[in-house]
Amino acid sequence: MVSVVRSVADTLKDAQKPEKWLDAITSGLSEPESKQIYKAFEIAQATYAQSKHHLIGENLFEHAVAAATIVAELDLLTDAIAATLLFSLPNFNKDWKKDLSAHFTENTLNLIEGVNQLSRLTELAKLDNNGTPEETARQAETMRKMLLSMVNDIRVVLIKLALRTETMHYLKNLNDPEQAKKIAKETLDIFAPLANRLGVWQIKWELEDLGFRYMDPENYTKIAKLLDGKRSERIDYIERVLETLRTELKKSNIHAEVAGRPKHIYSIYKKMCKKKLDFKDLYDIRAVRVLVNNIPECYTALGVIHSIWQPIRGEFDDYISHPKANDYRSLHTAVIGPEDKEVEVQIRTFDMHEFAEFGVAAHWRYKEGGKGDSVYEEKIAWLRQLLDWRESLENNDQSDLASAFKTELFSDTIYVLTPQGKVISLPNGATPIDFAYALHSDLGARCRGAKIEGKIVPLSTPLENGQRVEIITVKEGSPSVNWLHDGWVKSSKAISKIRQFIRQQNADVVLETGKQIFDKELSRLNAQPNLHTLIEALGFNQINDVYAALGHGELSLKAIAKAVNKLQEAEQPAQLPESAIIKRSKAAKNPGSILIDGVDNLMTTLAKCCKPAPPDPIVGFITKGKGISIHRDNCSTFTKLAQNTPEKVMNAKWAKNEPDGSLFPIDIQVIATDRNALLRDVSDTFSRNKLNVIAVKTLTKDMVATMRFTVEIKQVNDLPRVLNSLLEIKGVQFVQRI
Template sequence: MLRQVELVERVLSYDPQADEDLLNRAYIFTVKTHGSQVRASGDPYFSHPIEVAGILTELKLDTATIITALLHDTIEDTVATKDEIENTFGTEIAVLVDGVTKLSQLELQSDRTKQGENFRKLLLAMSNDIRVLLVKLADRLHNMRTLHFIKNPEKRKRIATETREIYAPLAERIGMQHFRDDLEDLAFEELNSEARKSIKRRLEFLRAEEGNVVGLIIERLRADLKEAGIEADVAGREKRFYSIWRKMERNNVSFEQLSDIIAFRVVVEDVAECYHVLGVLHEKYSMVPGRFKDYISIPKRNNYQSIHTTLIGPERQRIEVQIRTREMHEINEYGVAAHWQYKDSQAKSVQEGTQYRWLRELLEILENTQDPDEFLENTKLSMFQDQVFCFSPKGDLISLPAGSSPVDFAYAVHTDVGNTCVGSKINGRLVPLRTVLRNGDQIEILRSKNQTPSPTWESFVVSGKARSAIRRFTRIKQRDQYIELGRAIAEKAFRVEGKRFAEKALQTAVKVWDQENVGDVYCLLGDGTRTSRQLIDVIFPGEKKSEDADNIPPSVTVKEKSKGKKKDHAIPIRGLIPGMAMHLAGCCHPLPGDRIVGIVSTGRGVTIHTIDCETLEQFAEVPERWLDVSWDQENQEAAMPVGRIQVIVANEPGALSSITSTIASNNGNINNLRIANRSQDFFEMLIDIQVQDVRHLTNIIAALRADPVISSVERSTG
């Protein structure tokens, strides 16, 4: 444990203007407040915050950050308060300490939810000052170094998993490679100790077998560069155990197949020398194709800059060489913390840290997400995946997770661009929105003011920002439809009971059902969580139930404005997108012209079935969930619902072409085709066709029956 004098001397060594008195007072304050508390190791508890402060002095951080590290556990674990810290050490330090304080007092349902909620709070705190995250990472690093003292194996595993999944990626995203490597390796030791021991044994064997080959390669590289007139620092560093393991898993290769277990680093003074070094090495040694990356020209999202190239180098060894400037090296190792060494103004460096693009994206995800688990999922999408680099038509560089689509690109530009995206061009060619982007693609997004996000986009987007924005829009749209439907259900319930509908009467349900407002009550009715019978029982308790209440399926109508005129009609069938409040059943594929009925289902709103659908038998005992609905003839033309047909066709050349041609000539659009059964002579197919109505589908069926290669055609309702 660092003594008081040693800690102060460390800070003064890189910051002679540091407030020595304040540092001394903070050291004494943490020792006194933690008092006789002990850690799992048996050491005094105050040794932990002192060691955390010591870790941060290695990053040469400002006095306020070091004091925050000393005090970071005092609010949670001692009798000290935020006001006391503010009065003693100032507002800045009090805010930082409060931001780092653990959130163990949260009463949440599960460890996973608690993890998600803690992460939300951490992001909010660090969005105001990145130093909160720096202290938190140092805190986690010291806890991981002493993890083996915790006796409960489940607790150790939980902490190690959280470190690997949350804190290590966060360290990587702010460019602190040194912290990330340490956190990952310590977590790896706990979660897969056997694999770590195996890699360690192999590395020891490799060192013994190859002898001083690393030293020989370093000397040869230095000599080659000196001959070209370049003064450079050349060093070789073994990859960490977890990094080796992850590469073996990702590339599905054995330890012996890895070529870059040791990375050789060339550090020079400026960018021009970096490219000079690259030219010298490529001229002297053969480059391995496909193993060159220029992160100086195109930095990573965390501002990592370096040139990576793989060579058949000295001693005929396949080696990876990383070329960078001295400043790049510091920033690559310590990320945002290195700015304290390269900027004159500490305030400026703090501000720059908060402006990291990835952090702004996480905050947007935070705004769009209500559920902690969903937030954690979307955040991992943003932090874990490898990158692909694409360009806008103006030449702006956009970095995205690997596997991204034009929709991900649109949301990366701006949420409004994503919400109004209708199409895309890649390198000048019109392509589907689900197309996977590749490095170097130039993307042009086509927009329309009338476009809204489709929930089906969620099936192929990979970025957390895109997914959270789509889900948010879907929730808002779904709520609006639930409210409209719920109001119609409430009005009908009052009418069946012979009561006059008044929205004020629903305030009773607001209180009894513990909702915020009447809109929430409508939502409960609209999504099927509550029934109209339950609503009446709450508002008019003790009254005799209407004889017709459970026997007559309610015919619900809504009023709607269309082209400046008001009209009354049955519930219109619109918003035919899976997951919205009203959708067509997949069992019977109802079409305009069919007699239909609506079934209210919990969490899915109204499902539209044909009146003869066999599925309706399941709801015979709950007539209050039935709605008498019909087609909105006026809006019918805009929609193209799907009808399903069952076709048995002869197995002969040209048969499939004949089917598709017949459907196309009758203005049908094949939505899906599946072979349900096949034999030597015949194929049985299920074909989904977008049509206008029942008559349209009937015409297509008649045309198909006239084709000699088709044995039979029937409409499928199962």
Template sequence: MVKAAESNLDSLREKIAGRYSDGAVLVGKAHALAEAGDAAAAQRGVVASDMLTELRLDPPALAAAMVADAAISGTIKLEAIGEALGADTQAIVDGVRRVATMRWDRTAGDDGESLRKMFMAIAADVRVVIVALALRLRDMRALRSLADEAERRRIARETLEIYAPLANRLGIFHLKWELEDLCLRELEPDIYRQIGAALAAKRDERDGMIRDAILTLQARLEEAGIHGKISGRPKHIYSIYKKMQRKRVSFAEIYDVSAVRVLVDSVPDCYAVLGIVHGLWTPIAGEFDDYIARPKPNGYQSLHTAIVGPGGRSLEVQIRTAEMHQFGEYGVAAHWAYKESRKAGRLADAKFNWLRQLIDWQKEVTDPHDMVESLKTDIFQDQVYVFTPGGDVIDLPVGATAVDFAYRVHTDVGHRCRGALVNGQIVPLDHKLQTGDRVEILTQKTPQPSRDWLSPQLGYVITSSARHKIRQWFRQQGREAAIVQGRESLERELKRVGIERPRHDEYVKLFANHNTPEELFSAIGFGDIATQAVAAKILDAERAQQEAAKLAAEAARLAAAATSSHSAPVPEASPKRPTSKPAAAGGVSVEGQAGVLSHPARCCTPVPGDAVIGYITRGRGIAIHRRDCPNILSSPEPERLIEIAWGNENRRRYPVTVLIQGSDRIGLLRDIVEVFADLGINVSGTTVTTNKKEQSASISATLEVSSNEQLVRVLAKIERVPGVERARRQAG
């Protein structure tokens, strides 16, 4: 064991000496320091340092990796590292120690300062992140040696949520791919084995096909006078798994399980090779991506195409220059070898903008949960790059809106935002931005953010940083103002869905964290809970209470009729009770009847969440009615009524009629229909009535919705259309 460790150390020194004349001396000192404190930690340090030589990191970073484990365990003090190895190495170790000891899954109030210091260390020196990634990959490779399964799974989840996205953000893909595969092996072992077995089953056949493709393509490149290096490219199990999930296809339907990579000298050669590939084999439709013309947000560039290769089997071909490949494999670390080049330094600096965002963010946030959530949603998600009117680049997570952009530019711009221009065109504030968009925010004089921006259902904001700034603004307005505004907001929402006389003392019981109506109102006013979510929950409770009241009244009526001495027992029947397990019937559970067709009644247009009852029709199965439907209340045949309930996995859509009142302006109906289209709502019919004298319009629209919550969301959106005065559900 000792000889093996010495051999590994000697090999590491040789690699370093070949690149840095004095680097081997510094790393040797680091090893001696680590070994004096903890021999096992020193051996692990050799493994981590060796990984980093492939990334061409400088000697201080390699020395930091050598002593990091001993520093984390406390056997070596930071001061001793600084004295022996220099301030640069000490600073890297301090940052790595903060990253490695952070428990991301259970941040508490007193973790705020630790998180803040860690963010500062990461943003100040990207080597901190790269060393931390190497340590985590080394530990993930040895994860199976840990006996505690729960701890293994915790580490794997943390790696998948924090470390792999960090590697992706830095563009260090070979670290990202291996981390993801190791996480999948621990978290989904059956899926990992299944995909691995499927890959292994036809490995010989696949390797033969790749060899044939390489030989054929190499010959054509030589004929064309293009110097190119072609090699097979391994596919990673996690990427196959994610593609199967994303496209909802089986392993057999994945086109790019087999792949080759072509490295050429120039960008024109890339496109020339693409033409040769498409001339040799049939390209597969929809499987071409030009990441050279439109690089990925992390800077990755390449041409990707899928073709029907030799033997009729699908094959992915990646084409890029050697420089693109270097960055594609090593990301920002690829620039370390060329850091003496000012151009390369500026290029690397451009890739670190997201790290510097952490400095601004950590100054504003006090809640550590918000910090971690921001990392996951704002920093680690796939990004889009958009431009300010002045040409500055702003990166935001995919799905970000104009409001997210406004708050990223400046908090005050976000607070005063009233509109947006994207590529010169006015767009709604919930417009999702795309890479390359030029965005200009229209502002008002006074800050006045909307509480609607905090509603996840309305989709105005997706970034944690913007959401935090909006909440902070409302908190500064005072509790009394929040109570008034929260109450007004909730009552306005309830009126939309037909609740004109709210019973707030009863509603507050639905929300465990709020003891009084005022507490609930202030939570809405401060933006801690979305108005639409509260309204949807209240609507569900109202429907359930109405159902209970109807049943109680019906039971009392039947009891009175049965005991009456003036007439024979009334032969009316109550709704049938369950005689067997409920059977799914088109979105509802029908009790007492198995396999019966059902349909929503047109007279009252029930939607999931409404209190409902079934009516057995002649020839059309069961009609689903709202319990307060006039036709049900006056039914001459109560024996046809049957108990039903909405199914748990209901995915059907149900018709509901909404009434919209507004000004009679050009384009009103078009703008309303656009809201329906944006929300994926189908419209089965509309009726428009105008009053020229009053210049008003009334629109009745029959929509197909899947739930009360969706109905609340669409009514809220409609009322934000210019010219719309009110939008309500038509009473049953």
């Protein structure tokens, strides 16, 4: 995936030699692209060549040039390089957008603004290092997710990682060990794991090693001394191993992709701690990976490697035959390589490697540990693939490639800050009430107002990413059920806590509150429906049940409005949809219920293929031994029969007067999210509507329940009320008469 190889020292020297740096960066770019880089360099140099970075004291212009070099080598396009050079311009020029718009694309301006917002947020957001390790880890995870959700172009995060990498390189010049340690901890907690998730390996390794160097200088120095030779020498050694492997595998007619790297210092330290090993017991300081086409070639490659170099006893693991818990599969072995140095080799197929990189049980999650979030991991996998694909997209138009970096994957969640800098995650559309309950249930109950960025706002105000929120409370207070009915609450925690409080209140208070809400809603709808009919349509037995449900926040105003509208429509003669069917009808036994060419008392049978029922338009078809089969006039089976033997077609219609007490069994399909007591709730709804269930068929797959009920119904006009009641059940997504 993404890799960066650069010399920071050379980059800083180049900042003092514009021609050399600009020639290197613009090599291969078109003339318009080169002009953008030259212009950005010129503006950045003129604006803050004499300024210093407020955290570390580095020359701000040199800081920007070094970070822009990283961005250029990440292949993030011209607009990203220009944006990195100009990342600090908003701090010097209030009209920066207006001044830059004549020279740069809208993408460039958006990237500058995005980086500026992230920088502000990372300064405001603070990890609570006084909490438990679990609390600190949770807050760090929330902050990492916040950084991804705050941007609509993933390059903003990559630019931020490049700027942080340059910050870490400059820490050696900082004469404040405590400040260096603070920056290093934030880097290890937030930025290095973020680089790991996105697969930006070189940045990840640099951030981890440099962070470790300032967080724990004693252990860093100890491990650095134990590593034999310089890093460049270890890289040369790995290259020699790779060349030998390629040659030997080719001799065995194995098409393989071989890659390797020397283990970096921080990963060695983590492995020593995790496995409680001494340095001398580690065999993967030098690591090589072999990718082949299929499983047999994995074992063939293993044999080739063991024939070249002596395997180390006890260091072979077969994760193909016995995969890890996250379904990771690979062969791991350790051998005594050239110069009697230990080398770890991993062998897997290309498919196994793709799963390890992008699968739901991704390798980055395995490395970081902690609980998995499959939805979040799928989003990360998409971003990683996007960054991996960019190399194959480079020949496309710049605007097309830039648009590929746009993402709204994390738009379902927003992140806001407390006055103390703690980051809180909330569902999109959340209000200060949700924020208050996320902090503490008591704070939610007592909240009566809020401040966003210091300005007082109503409790109904939707929050936005990155806002700093403060809750205004009273000494004693309780939540209002109107917060639920007015749609001011979005988070499940807040909804649950409000309902829990209301259930504990005096029943008379709840009923009175519900009555007020009910009367107010009917007044708003300007409706005077039959009260008994409306109660039944809502699925209740008496009006106090409706009041109680409203008072508890368990019946929505939307449901009342829907029921009232349905009843108003039902005042007109109701017509069944053409898609409605009846499973079996007692009308079929009544010789007067169907007229054939105007004549009754003829032997008729309702066709099972389309199951007609009043008032469906129907036709008759003469059958052998069963009299006249009754079909819908749009039945596909009837259409085929009529084409073959049109002489058997008979005109048919329902008799106007159906006998009293007739019951029509019909099929109703319910599709819902599966949960405990779902079947009971649906059955209870049929019971409240006085319908007898005579057959049930259910199928559950991937947490979706598909249920078919056969019920007996007196009047088909009652069907809309029944379907509406079913739709009000928690989890029900779709209801229809099949």
